[in-house]
Amino acid sequence: MSYKNPTFKAFNKQAILITWDEIIDENLLKFILQYKKIIQQNWLKEKVEVINTYNSLLINYTFTIKNLYDEISSLKSLLKDVEISNMLKVNQFTIPVCYDVKFGMDLKEISNKNHLEISQIIALHTQPNYTVFFTGFLPGFLYLGGLQKELYISRKKSPRLDVKKGAVGIGEKQTGIYPQNSAGGWQIIGNSPLCFFDASKKNPSPFQGGDKLKFESISLKEYEEIKKEVGNNSYQFQTEIYEY
Amino acid sequence: MSIKILQPGLFSTIQDRGRMGFAKFGVPKSGAMDLYSAKIANLLLGNSENEALIEITLMGPKLEFTQATQISITGLAASVKLNDDKISLNKILEVRKGDQLHIQQILKGARLYLAVKGGFDSEEKLGSKSMYAPITNSSKIKKGDEISYHPFNSSDEKKHAHIKFNENYFNDEIEVFAGPEFEQLSEILKLNLFRKEFSISKNNSRMAYQLEETFENDLKPILTQPVLPGTVQFTPSGNLIILMRDCQTTGGYPRIFQLSEDSINKLAQKKQGDKLKFKLIDL
Numbered sequence: 431m432s433y434k435n436p437t438f439k440a441f442n443k444q445a446i447l448i449t450w451d452e453i454i455d456e457n458l459l460k461f462i463l464q465y466k467k468i469i470q471q472n473w474l475k476e477k478v479e480v481i482n483t484y485n486s487l488l489i490n491y492t493f494t495i496k497n498l499y500d501e502i503s504s505l506k507s508l509l510k511d512v513e514i515s516n517m518l519k520v521n522q523f524t525i526p527v528c529y530d531v532k533f534g535m536d537l538k539e540i541s542n543k544n545h546l547e548i549s550q551i552i553a554l555h556t557q558p559n560y561t562v563f564f565t566g567f568l569p570g571f572l573y574l575g576g577l578q579k580e581l582y583i584s585r586k587k588s589p590r591l592d593v594k595k596g597a598v599g600i601g602e603k604q605t606g607i608y609p610q611n612s613a614g615g616w617q618i619i620g621n622s623p624l625c626f627f628d629a630s631k632k633n634p635s636p637f638q639g640g641d642k643l644k645f646e647s648i649s650l651k652e653y654e655e656i657k658k659e660v661g662n663n664s665y666q667f668q669t670e671i672y673e674y
Numbered sequence: 675m676s677i678k679i680l681q682p683g684l685f686s687t688i689q690d691r692g693r694m695g696f697a698k699f700g701v702p703k704s705g706a707m708d709l710y711s712a713k714i715a716n717l718l719l720g721n722s723e724n725e726a727l728i729e730i731t732l733m734g735p736k737l738e739f740t741q742a743t744q745i746s747i748t749g750l751a752a753s754v755k756l757n758d759d760k761i762s763l764n765k766i767l768e769v770r771k772g773d774q775l776h777i778q779q780i781l782k783g784a785r786l787y788l789a790v791k792g793g794f795d796s797e798e799k800l801g802s803k804s805m806y807a808p809i810t811n812s813s814k815i816k817k818g819d820e821i822s823y824h825p826f827n828s829s830d831e832k833k834h835a836h837i838k839f840n841e842n843y844f845n846d847e848i849e850v851f852a853g854p855e856f857e858q859l860s861e862i863l864k865l866n867l868f869r870k871e872f873s874i875s876k877n878n879s880r881m882a883y884q885l886e887e888t889f890e891n892d893l894k895p896i897l898t899q900p901v902l903p904g905t906v907q908f909t910p911s912g913n914l915i916i917l918m919r920d921c922q923t924t925g926g927y928p929r930i931f932q933l934s935e936d937s938i939n940k941l942a943q944k945k946q947g948d949k950l951k952f953k954l955i956d957l
Contacts, residue, residue: 439854441854441900441902442851442904442932443935443957447854479694481697481698483897483924484897485897486899486900498957565923566924567700567922569696569701569809570699629799629808629809634701
């Protein structure tokens with residue numbers, strides 16, 4: 431199956447699902463995001479909502495689809511407009527994280543199991559330029575790609591009931607940030623003082639699929655300072671334009 | 675003017691038709707579990723379908739009105755008292771200032787909907803009043819809450835006597851479409867899934883209904899994929915989990931069925947121990 435040949439399926443009477451091969455791949459993501467944009471531009475009037483995951487697009491309609499066959503063929507015809515070689519222009523974020531053991535309660539466990547010094551864990555975690563694939567699981571929870579193999583580690587045997595808002599964790603091959611207090615089974619290595627989801631804003635999260643994200647190690651003192659700025663709404667996300 | 679909550683009941687929340695357009699941020703859709711009953715409650719009063727109302731689960735609240743208005747309570751069967759008088763469901767009721775409404779127990783089904791003329795005027799977040807913490811501050815109605823409603827003006831009174839609550843809507847047949855991973859099931863398992871009678875486990879909430887019966891599952895896990903209210907997930911331990919209105923936007927278990935909208939509403943009226951059968955239908 432090539433990028434140009436996904437499967438189309440009605441999910442229910444108000445949603446169509448388009449699925450590609452089960453892979454986590456930046457090029458497939460770029461293709462899917464371009465296609466998503468073309469669909470949104472063509473379906474502007476109908477008020478559809480399009481969400482993506484690693485290898486699929488879900489198109490949610492606000493009404494019952496009259497003719498599924500026609501709808502799917504119009505979606506298919508838009509596929510040919512996607513240019514595989516097109517560059518994607520996104521936001522590059524820098525996310526401050528305090529990796530102090532006060533927050534990173536599982537740093538020692540990872541250190542033992544993966545035979546790494548804590549300083550090496552931090553160096554490995556802050557090195558990659560991660561890709562935001564999509565948001566799911568919790569409001570504002572980012573599915574990130576790009577974790578270094580050395581940091582792969584299994585989830586906790588039983589999930590914690592009280593993972594703190596801002597906690598940065600690793601679960602198997604994934605890393606991510608808990609946007610709210612939650613139960614969770616990931617190994618916690620630090621905490622970010624930023625707010626990743628604000629329901630009082632019209633645009634509650636600044637992140638979109640395709641965005642790039644780097645973690646930056648900060649001290650406890652810097653953590654407290656940024657936390658204060660976030661608290662009184664004077665913190666601005668650090669972003670620049672990135673093309674790939 | 676407002677409703678004062680004297681007792682909150684087992685689990686009462688404010689709901690409308692939910693949040694549309696925020697799934698890309700991982701925000702659940704929420705909204706009334708049984709959108710059919712919620713719709714009838716609003717239409718009886720001449721409200722728009724999307725007005726916020728109170729969703730009541732199993733044991734009802736006791737509340738007091740601070741101003742005269744009209745209300746409607748929809749559902750299958752419940753013992754409800756307005757002051758000392760027993761009242762019936764699924765019709766327009768006049769209430770006066772100081773009246774106390776006590777929804778004692780739901781006798782049939784699992785949820786009731788209490789609508790007020792003009793709708794409740796509660797906290798709205800991301801285009802909806804549906805309670806879902808931490809999107810909204812509260813996750814449920816609490817004792818002492820005061821929920822305001824719009825004043826009732828008798829001059830704009832509309833009669834909607836032709837709106838009828840249809841009890842036959844709630845039969846036991848849960849209609850499903852084939853889910854994205856349905857074809858990966860063995861033929862024997864498909865047969866069994868449609869032959870067997872299932873019962874609702876104690877793990878049932880606005881997020882999901884888990885069924886008691888289990889099957890051997892040899893499907894491989896899937897990459898995290900989109901899910902919707904009504905998606906039936908088949909877990910590695912062999913459980914069937916039917917996602918409901920407050921479900922997450924993505925999930926990693928094979929999606930074997932998708933409930934029709936009507937069937938989600940029907941299921942929302944089922945409680946622990948209730949039975950159901952799946953019936954495969956075409957889209």
